[in-house]
Amino acid sequence: MTPSPARQSLARRTRRVRETAVGLTHPLTEALAAGASDPARPRPRARVRVPRALELLPFPTIDLVLLGDLLLTFALFSTGLSYLESEAAEARSPLDREGLVFAALAFSLPLALRDRWPLAAWRSAALLIPLGTVVSRQFLSSGIPYTAAAAVMYMLVVYSVAVRCERHITVGVWIVSVLGAWMIHPDSMAVVTGMVTVAVLFGYNVRARRLAAGLLALEERRSERALAAQAALEERARIARELHDVVAHHMSVIAIQAEAVPLQASGDARRLEEGLKEIRALSLAAMTEMRRVLGVLREEDGYADTAPQPGLGRLEELVGTARSAGLTVTLKLIGDLMGLPTTVSLSAYRIAQESLSNAMRHAPGSTVLLKIVRYGPELHVQVTNNAGHRSPEESGHMGHGLIGMRERVSVLGGKLWVGPTGTGFAVTAILPITEDA
Template sequence: MSEPSRPQWHDRPYRPDPERHDHARLLQGIRAALLPGPHDPHTTMLPSRMWLRTPILLLLLAMTIGFTAGSIAIPIEVDHRSPGISALLGVLQAAPLLLAVTRPLAAWRLSAAGFFIGVLMVRGVGFWPWPVTAFLAHLAILFFVSLACDRETLVGVGAVSIGGLLGPAVLFGMPGWFAAILAGVVLVVLAFGDAVGGRRTAEAIVREQEQLRRQDLARQAVLEERARIARELHDVVAHHMSVIAMQAEAAPYKIPDLPDAARQTFGVVRDAAREALTETRRVVGLLRSDDETVERAPQPGLERLDDLVAAARRSGLAVGVTVVGVPRPLAVGVDLSAFRIVQESLSNAARYAPGSRVQIEVRYGQSSLRVTVVDDGPRSTPEESQGGGHGLVGMHERVAMLDGTLTAGGRPEGGWSVVADVPYGGETE
């Protein structure tokens, strides 16, 4: 069944406010009971499955018709009252029962208004001023109210039902002992409905917690699977990079009379393989440890710019570096992103513009860091592109994540340029 909304009571334990007096809470409850407002529950307390909802609706419709017809016929046949007045009061007292499943407080207000008008019109004629069927319908409405409303509102509803309806009935002739019995019945119905509503809400909370737990377990399983895949990928990459590094190291000893250019190329391959292997181990190595406090190697930043330049020069690029402005401590994300942008730009230059002259400029502005990498085009035929690279996409994503801008493209005079502006922001290292 769809769960009732009990926003102020059963969603959290009740803790009385010591600074708020009981009579203030009672007045607030009476105000909530009598005056429509956002606190009114707007919910259906019927099952969500149609095969259960339909019979209950039909039963409720039959009860409403029966109680309303009885509330009209009894005053006419037994008490010989006016048919017009009896019909008006009967509809007002019993018909709101059909509304109670979706608007319980509104249904109670209508029914209570009919009961109060009935007290004023009868004025002591008969044992009590209302038909039995009307009172039964009112009790059913009270049950729906207690299912859907918070306890403070229930106190107000009970106070109005007893003091505002039974009290005037006693003044106009109803025996006090009988009014006490009716008041007890009203309290029992409200207490029973409140207990049922509290149980339903508690069950809904338990179900929600179970669903959240299942989602957490599923998320944890996904993360564990990703970690496992990352470890396996690390093993594969580390193995092949180690082989590359060892073969590049051993090549000068295996090949006699190796030219100096080839020896230098093998050295570049060896150094690149070792650096890639080191970064792969640093990034993925933590996945092998269950200790969350294990020390982590620092992320690379612009302090390692000289290493990038040296590696690029070994690969055949002529690289120059210019730093404009006063260097300042950078946020980890900004520092790492600037390093990766220079690294990716140099890698692209070595691949697509071999032998080119590359100029790197790092400008420390007032509110942002600008990194510019410009090459003047290839000196020899670049290697054929294998496609599928995501270097520019990665740079754009890094810069966008930091609310910066990046432009990359060909230059009119030839070559390629990458310009990234990244706001400082964040905490420094």
């Protein structure tokens, strides 16, 4: 049965009142009983070694922050007790010394807890100060029932709460402080409210700055981890390109040689032995380059090969290997190719190597034109081959090699064109020549 509109309106008003009451009492309950302070902020603390004669004590080091709080507590206790004794003597109060000591402790002791347990320190102060004023209000000539030591202690404790506790708990502490000042001594309520407000605002500002600094440090660590992960991915891609170029080229040559040598030897042991020696030399060269590439994966205390990277200076060797695999290669070098940046020379070499490897696999026995020309600030690499011994349908060049070419060219900010041309295949790359390449 649907409630009447009047009942619905009453239920809404009741819910709003209940929510308002909870909102008003929540800071108070959190401050007085349920709330908790944040853990101590991790920070390097100044510590000193105790003298050798005290090394048998359970604490081998002394926390200077805690030591400072203890010394300040003792100083407030001593000065407060002296002040209370002088005031009691002048007023000829019948109180004994134990009552004065209790009041002095009530006005100073919570300060010793503020560094490790700030909320517990404030709760202790909120309980002990009213008890101490029961003793002190009987003889203090100023009419204010608490001493300057109590004011200093309470401001420091409230400041610690504002620094280490959430905002709603700090609001509850402020409300209780103002109400307590009104109940204990209404005439000084305005001064106490101003002092507590200053301590709360100052502590909250410090807390906000620390939280902002913590978030900034966290974002910086995340950014560093993201950059490290990106660098690792880029390094993995670079190693993958290098391995593919080395394995694809040398294994293609070795496979072709292993197939062609027995046919070329035709039972001639000497020619067979020479062919096998050439295969062995190619295998050793492949292993050497693989060790160099994998050297970057070694641990810091491991061995890493530091042999120089191949470049255009080894083009004749590359072309000779391709010719031994059955390709007819024509090499044309135009312009000044000396003094090129290492990355440009390496990329041009790898593009030529991958193109020749593709020709070996997809167009064995083909005629290849390898042309490298320097036009001012650019290096042009062009590799063209015909169909060789296979049909045009079988000579398509696809795979990771072309992906590696594109990655190399894009890193340098160049351009790459690959695709069939007539019955063959062509690769053209334009690499900018920059000093920082």
